[in-house]
Amino acid sequence: MFAKAFRVKSNTAIKGSDRRKLRNDVAATFPSLTSEQLSEVVPNKEELNIIKLYTHKGDAVTVYANVKNPILFEVEKTMYPTVYTLWSYPHILPAFSTWPPVLHKLAGGADLMLPGVVVPSCGLPEVDRGTLCAVTLARNSAPVAIGIANMSTAEMVAAEMKGKGFTVLHTYMDHLWGFGDKSCPPIIAPLEGEPSEVMDAEEEEQEDEEGKGQVLENSLSVDSSLQTNFGNLNMEEIPQCADLRRKEVPNEDGADEIVREENPDVSQEMEDRSPQEQMDVLLHQCFFHALKCKVKKSELPLLASSFLRNYMFSCCPNGQQLDIKKSSYKKFSKFLQSMQQQKILQVKELSKGVESIVDVDWRHDSIRSFVVPETEESELPVQDSRSGGGEQPYHAPEITPLYGISSKMAPLFQESGYKKGHTLTSSEVRSAIISYVKTNELVDETNKNFVKVNPVLCDCLLNKSEQDEISKLKWDDLLSRCLDQLQTFHQVTFAGHEPIVRKGKIYPINMTIAQRSSNKKVTIITNLELYGLDPQVVANILQQKVQASATVSTVPGSKDRLQVQIQGNQINHLAKLLLEDYHIPRQYIEGLGKAPKMGRKK
Structure with a gap:
C-alpha cells in the first residue's frame, strides 16, 4: 500500500475527544494490550497528529503519528499498527516468519506467497481468513511487515503451502516507515520452537531454494548482489540496515539498483567518459526527470526556455551544473529536435528562435523506464533570498x-x-x-x-x-x-518537492492600499507564504528598492498568517517584483489595478 510515495492532504493536531475515541478504538481492536500499554500507545498528554493522505493508488488513509513516528493507520474504518508500534508490542498480532531475501520483495510492493513462509517445528499459528498478521524474519521476532491472511491455517496446510498467503499492507522500509525516524528493527530473540537454528544448519540451501526459487512466483527476479545482502540480514546484522538502504535506490518495479558510488565498474566507466559525454548524460537525466516528475499535461504547450529554466535546472543533482554548450548538442533546440525524432515529444516553432513543447508521450519507453535518482530534499520549500545571493534562485510554484x-x-x-x-x-x-x-x-x-x-x-x-x-x-x-x-x-508543486493538494481555490497574493493617520497611505501584501515566498525577505527587498519603511506582522484575526506593510502606494514596485523577478502568474496577483496613476509632465 505504501510501496510508492503518497500525497499528504492534511496534518493536524489531535483533539481531546478524538484522542479518547482513538484509545477506545485501539483497545477494541487489540484487546491483548493492557491499560498501561494502551496509555503508552495513545498517551494522554504527548503530542499526537492526525495525517490524512492518499496512496499512489488513490486510497484514503488516516495516519496517527507521535512526535517521531507514525504509530497507527486507518483504512475504511479499520485500524492497523505500524511496524514502529509492533516493535514495542510484537505480541498483539499472530506472526508468520519468512526468509530475509523475501523482505526485499515485500518492501517493493509484493504480497507474501506461502512458499516463502517458514513452517516452524511447533506448527503455524492458528488464524482465520481475513486475520491481520505480522511478518517476521527468521532469527528475529521483530515484525517487518503486516498483512491480511488470504487463507485460514487449515487451508494453508491443505494447499500444501502454495499460493498467495497474505496481502501485505505495510512493511519496514516502505514510505510510511520513511515518514518516521527511519530506525531499524530491534533484535527480538525467537520464541522456543521458532526457526532460529534452521538457517545455521541449512543456510545456503534454504536461501537458494526457499528464498529465491519459490518467491519468484509473485515477483521479478532479484539481483544476486541484493540476495546476498538480504540473505545476510540476520539478527546480529540488522542494525546496519540503514546503511544498506542508503546504498540502494528503489526503481519502479520494486527491484533495487546499487547506486554508482557502490559499483566500482560504473564509477570507473563514468571517469573514463569525456566531459562532453558526461554532460550529455546529465542533460538526458535532467530532461527525463523533469518530464516524469515535474511537467503536467495541463501545462502544455510549454515554452522550451521555461521548461529548461524552471524544470530541468531544478532537477540537476547537487554539486553539478547543467551547461548545454558543453554537451554534444551545443544548443537546446537541437537537443529537443533529437528528442522529437525519437517521438518522445513534439516541438512547434512559434517564431524565429522561440519554440514550444506542444505534446509529450509519457508512455514512451524512455520516460517509463527512467529511474528518478535519489536526492536529499529539505522538508519544506524554502525560498532563497534574491538579495542575499542565494545559490539557487526562487522558482514560482506550479499551480494546477x-x-x-x-x-x-x-x-x-x-x-x-x-x-x-x-x-x-x-x-x-x-x-x-x-x-x-x-x-x-x-x-x-x-x-x-x-x-x-x-x-x-x-x-x-x-x-x-x-x-x-x-x-x-x-x-x-x-x-x-x-x-x-x-x-x-488545487495542487501546488514547488521545485524538488512533493505536490501539496489543498481544498478550494488558491488565494491570490493580495495587495491593498490602506489609509493611516495624517492621510498617509500604506501598501499591505498578504498570502505570500502560499507561493513559497518569505514575507520578511520580500519586505527587505522592497525596503531597499523604494527606500521606505517595511514591516512584517500577523494578519488580524489569524495566528499563523503574515502580512507585509510598506509606506506609500508601492503597487508598481510590487508588480515588477512579483511578475518579473519571481515570475508569479498574473492571475494569482490581486490588486494590480490599484497602482498610482502617473500624472502628465508639465
Whole structure:
C-alpha cells in the first residue's frame, strides 16, 4: 500500500475527544494490550497528529503519528499498527516468519506467497481468513511487515503451502516507515520452537531454494548482489540496515539498483567518459526527470526556455551544473529536435528562435523506464533570498486546478477506475466523461453534438426541475455541468518537492492600499507564504528598492498568517517584483489595478 510515495492532504493536531475515541478504538481492536500499554500507545498528554493522505493508488488513509513516528493507520474504518508500534508490542498480532531475501520483495510492493513462509517445528499459528498478521524474519521476532491472511491455517496446510498467503499492507522500509525516524528493527530473540537454528544448519540451501526459487512466483527476479545482502540480514546484522538502504535506490518495479558510488565498474566507466559525454548524460537525466516528475499535461504547450529554466535546472543533482554548450548538442533546440525524432515529444516553432513543447508521450519507453535518482530534499520549500545571493534562485510554484469526486458524482467516474475522494485534472475529467459516454453508447445518432441523458447522468448533473424536461445535453454543457458539480481543489508543486493538494481555490497574493493617520497611505501584501515566498525577505527587498519603511506582522484575526506593510502606494514596485523577478502568474496577483496613476509632465 505504501510501496510508492503518497500525497499528504492534511496534518493536524489531535483533539481531546478524538484522542479518547482513538484509545477506545485501539483497545477494541487489540484487546491483548493492557491499560498501561494502551496509555503508552495513545498517551494522554504527548503530542499526537492526525495525517490524512492518499496512496499512489488513490486510497484514503488516516495516519496517527507521535512526535517521531507514525504509530497507527486507518483504512475504511479499520485500524492497523505500524511496524514502529509492533516493535514495542510484537505480541498483539499472530506472526508468520519468512526468509530475509523475501523482505526485499515485500518492501517493493509484493504480497507474501506461502512458499516463502517458514513452517516452524511447533506448527503455524492458528488464524482465520481475513486475520491481520505480522511478518517476521527468521532469527528475529521483530515484525517487518503486516498483512491480511488470504487463507485460514487449515487451508494453508491443505494447499500444501502454495499460493498467495497474505496481502501485505505495510512493511519496514516502505514510505510510511520513511515518514518516521527511519530506525531499524530491534533484535527480538525467537520464541522456543521458532526457526532460529534452521538457517545455521541449512543456510545456503534454504536461501537458494526457499528464498529465491519459490518467491519468484509473485515477483521479478532479484539481483544476486541484493540476495546476498538480504540473505545476510540476520539478527546480529540488522542494525546496519540503514546503511544498506542508503546504498540502494528503489526503481519502479520494486527491484533495487546499487547506486554508482557502490559499483566500482560504473564509477570507473563514468571517469573514463569525456566531459562532453558526461554532460550529455546529465542533460538526458535532467530532461527525463523533469518530464516524469515535474511537467503536467495541463501545462502544455510549454515554452522550451521555461521548461529548461524552471524544470530541468531544478532537477540537476547537487554539486553539478547543467551547461548545454558543453554537451554534444551545443544548443537546446537541437537537443529537443533529437528528442522529437525519437517521438518522445513534439516541438512547434512559434517564431524565429522561440519554440514550444506542444505534446509529450509519457508512455514512451524512455520516460517509463527512467529511474528518478535519489536526492536529499529539505522538508519544506524554502525560498532563497534574491538579495542575499542565494545559490539557487526562487522558482514560482506550479499551480494546477483539481476537481474532487463527491459521493454524488462517484457513479459517473467508477467505470474509469476513480472513487470518491480522488482528485483529477480538468483533462482527466474530460477523458473520463468521454469514455463513459462512448462506453454506454450515449452519443445521439441523429446529431453527434448531443449526448443522451441516462439515469446516472440525470442524477449527477440535472436539477430536480430539469430531470423531466432535459433528455439531451450538448458536449460543452455536459462537461461544464460536470466540472460545476465536482469539488474544487488545487495542487501546488514547488521545485524538488512533493505536490501539496489543498481544498478550494488558491488565494491570490493580495495587495491593498490602506489609509493611516495624517492621510498617509500604506501598501499591505498578504498570502505570500502560499507561493513559497518569505514575507520578511520580500519586505527587505522592497525596503531597499523604494527606500521606505517595511514591516512584517500577523494578519488580524489569524495566528499563523503574515502580512507585509510598506509606506506609500508601492503597487508598481510590487508588480515588477512579483511578475518579473519571481515570475508569479498574473492571475494569482490581486490588486494590480490599484497602482498610482502617473500624472502628465508639465
